[in-house]
Each structure stands twice: as C-alpha cells, then as structure tokens.
Amino acid sequence: MILKNINIVLTGATSGIGIETAKLLIPEGANIIGIGSSATSCIKASKQLRALNGNITFLVCDLSDQDAVHNVSKKIKEQFHQIHCLINNAGVIYLKYQKDKIGVEKTFSVNYLGHYLLTRLLLPNIMTAPESIIVNVSSVAYKRGFLDLKKLKSTNVTGMDAYARSKLAQILFTQTLSKKLNQSKVSVNCLHPGLIGTNLLGKNGLLGKLLPAFHKIVGRSAKHGAANVLHNIKLIGNSMTSGQYYSNSKHEKLLPHALDHKTANGLWDLSSKLCNLPTKID
Numbered sequence: 001m002i003l004k005n006i007n008i009v010l011t012g013a014t015s016g017i018g019i020e021t022a023k024l025l026i027p028e029g030a031n032i033i034g035i036g037s038s039a040t041s042c043i044k045a046s047k048q049l050r051a052l053n054g055n056i057t058f059l060v061c062d063l064s065d066q067d068a069v070h071n072v073s074k075k076i077k078e079q080f081h082q083i084h085c086l087i088n089n090a091g092v093i094y095l096k097y098q099k100d101k102i103g104v105e106k107t108f109s110v111n112y113l114g115h116y117l118l119t120r121l122l123l124p125n126i127m128t129a130p131e132s133i134i135v136n137v138s139s140v141a142y143k144r145g146f147l148d149l150k151k152l153k154s155t156n157v158t159g160m161d162a163y164a165r166s167k168l169a170q171i172l173f174t175q176t177l178s179k180k181l182n183q184s185k186v187s188v189n190c191l192h193p194g195l196i197g198t199n200l201l202g203k204n205g206l207l208g209k210l211l212p213a214f215h216k217i218v219g220r221s222a223k224h225g226a227a228n229v230l231h232n233i234k235l236i237g238n239s240m241t242s243g244q245y246y247s248n249s250k251h252e253k254l255l256p257h258a259l260d261h262k263t264a265n266g267l268w269d270l271s272s273k274l275c276n277l278p279t280k281i282d
C-alpha cells in the first residue's frame with residue numbers, strides 16, 4: 001500500500017505510540033485525521049507536529065461517549081469520502097471502577113466498544129476506497145483476558161483485568177469483522193506494539209503521575225512502538241492478509257480463547273445491541 005495521499009484515521013493520536021505513529025506517517029505523505037479525547041490534548045499534539053508541515057487534522061472525541069463517536073464519524077465522513085486506513089489505537093487503563101453513560105466499564109468502553117462503534121460508522125467510507133485496512137492496536141495482555149458476555153455490565157473488573165478483557169475483545173472483533181468482510185477489499189488485523197513506556201496509566205489521579213514514570217523505565221520508547229505499527233501497516237497493506245495478529249513486528253498464533261467463534265459472534269451481537277446498530281453489515 002502506498003501511503004502518499006491516502007486518508008488515515010488514527011485514534012489516540014495525541015500521545016505515546018499514536019503521536020509517534022503520526023510523526024512517521026506524515027513524511028510518507030498521508031492525510032491524517034487524528035483523534036484525541038479533549039481539545040487540550042489535540043491542541044498540544046497539533047503544536048508538537050506543526051514543525052513537520054504535514055497534512056493532519058485533529059478532531060476531539062471521547063470514545064466512551066457514543067454521541068461523541070457519532071458526531072466525529074459524521075464530521076469525518078463529510079470531509080473524507082474514502083478512508084483507506086483506520087488505526088484503532090486509543091487506549092487507557094482505569095484502576096478504579098467507573099462506567100460510561102450506558103453502564104459499561106470505561107476501560108472496555110474506550111478500548112473496545114467506542115472503536116467498535118467508530119469502525120461500524122466509518123465502514124461505508126472504508127469500503128468505498130479501492131483497498132483499505134483496519135488495524136486494531138491490541139496487546140499481549142489479551143492472553144490473560146476473560147470475557148463473560150452474560151456478565152459484561154454486572155462484573156466490576158478494574159485495572160489490568162479490565163484492560164486484558166478489552167484487548168481480548170479487540171482481537172475477537174478483528175476476526176469477526178474480517179470474516180464479515182471477506183468478499184471485500186478491506187483487510188482487518190490486530191497487533192501488539194511491544195512493551196512501551198507511555199501515559200497508558202496516566203488517567204488515574206495521583207497514581208497516574210507516578211505509574212507512567214515507572215512504565216517509561218521498563219518499556220521501550222514510543223518511537224519503537226510506532227515503528228512496529230508502521231511496519232505492520234506496510235506488511236498488511238502489501239499482502240492484504242486479514243484476521244491476523246501480529247506481535248511486535250511478527251505474525252503470531254493466537255491462544256485458543258482468542259479464537260473462540262462462539263464468544264466472538266456473541267460479542268459482535270452484544271456490541272451491536274449496545275451501540276443500537278443492526279448485527280448485519282450492508
């Protein structure tokens with residue numbers, strides 16, 4: 001896939017792996033539509049990227065708010081008839097239990113459900129492009145993820161348990177969507193970018209000031225994570241493989257619980273219901 005002049009929607013473009021990915025995509029000549037959760041973070045990121053003189057537009061959207069996801073999708077679709085690449089990269093780990101407006105735990109809501117809705121809403125424009133790719137930035141943390149669909153709203157999972165569950169959901173979603181789009185020119189894949197020192201734990205009050213510092217000691221640089229993302233985008237874009245998981249920069253087999261079709265189908269149906277969308281893709 002040639003990145004010059006293609007339209008790329010990148011969530012979580014204001015920090016960490018996302019902003020470093022934008023820094024790599026800009027010199028390739030892509031048009032980037034970057035999403036951040038607040039006007040403040042979008043303005044700050046926009047200033048950081050200004051010197052690169054690239055084509056990047058920032059839009060504000062809190063992915064845990066379905067109205068905001070509808071609004072941002074509308075804005076994107078009005079401006080960009082074709083979307084060639086969607087990178088669902090935004091992520092968070094909330095250590096304390098909190099819910100979104102529809103009663104879904106917020107880590108799951110931002111990392112998975114908001115991206116599910118965004119992807120479904122942008123799909124008509126993604127399918128309009130001659131060839132397009134969807135990349136879900138998941139995590140190796142999926143390995144310890146556990147998803148009980150019957151108790152999705154009633155189980156008070158927090159921290160790494162909530163994070164692992166959301167990352168498992170992204171992987172199951174990748175496979176279902178890939179199957180549903182197997183007759184199209186859209187490829188859907190997911191990846192683990194590596195252990196990277198970022199602000200992923202930064203939205204946790206006082207602890208949120210300390211934990212990212214520790215994360216930055218044990219993790220590699222956000223530049224390294226972004227290089228992995230770009231490598232995979234190019235790899236996927238050239239081969240147009242679909243439904244796969246890449247860890248760092250290599251294809252990796254998924255553990256059996258992440259290949260469970262019944263859970264994957266159930267998750268699709270439940271997500272459609274929670275987002276007020278039909279289960280069927282037109």
Ligand SMILES: NC(=O)c1ccc[n+]([C@@H]2O[C@H](COP(=O)([O-])OP(=O)(O)OC[C@H]3O[C@@H](n4cnc5c(N)ncnc54)[C@H](OP(=O)(O)O)[C@@H]3O)[C@@H](O)[C@H]2O)c1
Pocket residue numbers: 011012013014015016017018035036037038041042061062063064088089090091092110137138139140192193194195196197198199200201202219
């Ligand atoms: N760091 C790692 O070791 C690691 C490992 C495996 C996978 N990952 C994945 O990599 C991705 C990027 O994370 P990162 O490590 O680069 O963390 P980061 O530096 O904290 O960046 C997270 C991004 O997500 C956005 N975000 C958070 N909450 C949001 C919300 N409610 N609505 C919209 N956007 C929101 C943030 O935007 P604002 O700043 O505007 O809030 C920020 O741009 C995540 O999906 C994460 O799970 C990271």
